[in-house]
């Protein structure tokens with residue numbers, strides 16, 4: 012079958028290549044009169060934090076398998092310092108929600124999220140976590156986990172390829188880098 | 201089958217016998233148990249394997265269909281039907297004492313259709329929360345989200361099981377039984393646990409470190425696929441099957457396509473049959489590789505996990521080049537396949553066969569004879585053949601218990617009657633037999649592909665079908681051999697472009713229903729290893 016001109020709706024392709032906006036944003040923030048010492052300290056801390064985000068994998072279905080692929084040798088999530096998957100929420104910085112969340116699971120998901128220590132981040136992997144995905148009309152599916160808890164990064168796809176997961180994770184790393192721990196400004200997100 | 205008809209009429213004189221796609225027998229609810237037990241125990245052709253138990257809202261009545269078959273020859277099938285017109289308090293008789301697999305299935309029918317089963321010792325709702333308002337699979341279900349809002353409140357689990365029992369004199373009593381004893385020490389394994397292979401919740405009571413009893417809670421990934429399918433046209437609902445048991449995505453979809461094709465009388469071109477068979481076997485290999493990888497990981501061999509995933513990645517590349525999907529393959533459509541093979545397919549697959557044979561030897565060398573691995577698998581998790589049949593445990597696990605249950609052999613579909621391969625059967629009944637079966641099945645799959653890959657004929661890849669496919673009125677079944685066992689599809693059609701009722705028989709549900717039995721009196725530390733050897737996929741169970 013010939014592939015007719017495929018159109019990707021909503022997300023222009025260029026945006027996938029746009030990796031600089033956040034870096035510019037970071038520079039802007041720091042140019043904004045942050046104390047030099049604290050600014051530098053912040054940078055060091057965030058450099059460390061962003062490169063060793065330890066994820067908790069809340070994998071319920073198909074997307075979880077793609078996460079396993081991402082963690083195995085071929086794609087190797089260890090390149091990003093994230094191979095240390097934690098099964099205890101107390102030790103995790105980042106929760107990767109991979110898979111459909113249904114009514115019966117919603118309270119448990121929220122509880123695991125609440126048990127994580129601050130600062131914490133959530134990455135929603137796959138169409139199901141974004142909107143309910145293919146099951147959006149189902150009676151038992153939660154239509155997007157942002158109804159339950161705050162989400163930092165959404166990674167679309169059904170399932171997203173490991174590469175898209177990494178893209179999302181890198182966006183999260185940038186997000187972590189612009190945070191201000193010690194600086195006297197308010198924490199900007 | 202003539203003797204069976206006679207037997208049926210001798211047992212229940214008023215039974216209605218129809219020759220449809222399968223021999224179908226309709227009886228009164230009071231007579232169903234008697235008929236089922238006669239069919240199960242008759243010496244001529246015992247129907248001792250309950251394949252599917254499907255609740256249906258037929259409009260005027262709520263009913264149940266039972267697909268039974270003979271465990272020695274899976275192609276000998278019979279369908280029993282019964283129903284009740286009482287919608288407020290529908291009661292039917294349970295067959296759980298005859299077929300173990302009916303326990304969970306009847307509880308599921310209760311949750312989704314509200315039919316309660318007399319004499320089933322445990323009538324808790326299976327997939328849904330206790331307080332769910334309405335019965336989703338009924339046609340008059342009210343889907344208003346305000347009735348069942350998303351709640352973030354956790355509820356305590358009450359280990360009390362209501363049941364209805366029939367006394368000697370025929371009167372019914374409602375009772376409440378305890379799931380556990382009062383002084384049992386209970387721990388929760390799951391639903392969010394890295395080693396349960398998904399979101400299953402096992403409430404486990406322990407005596408020291410020995411498992412005393414396991415109570416399975418399911419539904420943490422119940423996505424309502426069967427209900428969703430009822431509002432979709434046939435080609436639209438195909439993509440949902442890929443997401444049931446995503447590790448054998450292509451095979452599931454093949455099963456559904458076959459069911460629709462048989463019902464609508466669509467002829468699949470030969471080239472498409474070749475592509476389907478080859479892709480199915482590649483899919484089976486990738487699934488077994490993942491099963492092997494996670495099982496070894498469960499037993500503590502992290503390196504082995506990486507090895508299994510490494511080999512699997514080659515297959516995923518082949519899938520991706522063929523149709524764009526890695527895990528969810530999206531290749532089969534009604535009438536054939538969506539994409540043709542890419543030019544280098546043959547070379548890639550042939551190279552993979554050679555490579556995989558070499559790797560299989562390596563797997564066996566470094567893990568299959570490892571002392572620790574042997575100690576944790578041999579004589580652990582014993583599942584006897586009778587239990588396998590009664591629980592409906594098929595696939596590599598059923599064949600590890602000495603039960604020949606390969607649909608590809610018993611009821612060949614696609615090209616399986618034209619290739620030669622062995623059905624891998626072992627008689628040890630333990631985790632090790634199941635483990636070895638998977639590795640040997642990889643070899644058999646390679647063998648099948650080898651026979652087909654050089655002779656793929658040219659021609660069409662998809663039959664011409666109408667844009668809107670309507671199935672004639674009737675009930676249609678199809679059964680295929682997925683990577684974990686028998687995957688079944690049931691479609692009831694009323695001549696519309698939408699199905700009236702769709703049911704998927706999940707191989708994993710049977711696997712999990714056997715877990716409480718085979719883990720009993722094993723160490724808690726072996727529980728995870730046994731689960732790995734059974735290799736279930738949870739979204740397939742919850743649907």
Ligand code: SF4
Pocket residue numbers: 072073074075109110111136137138139140144145168169170171443528
């Ligand atoms: S987004 Fe797609 S692949 Fe991911 S869990 Fe949902 S259905 Fe499965």
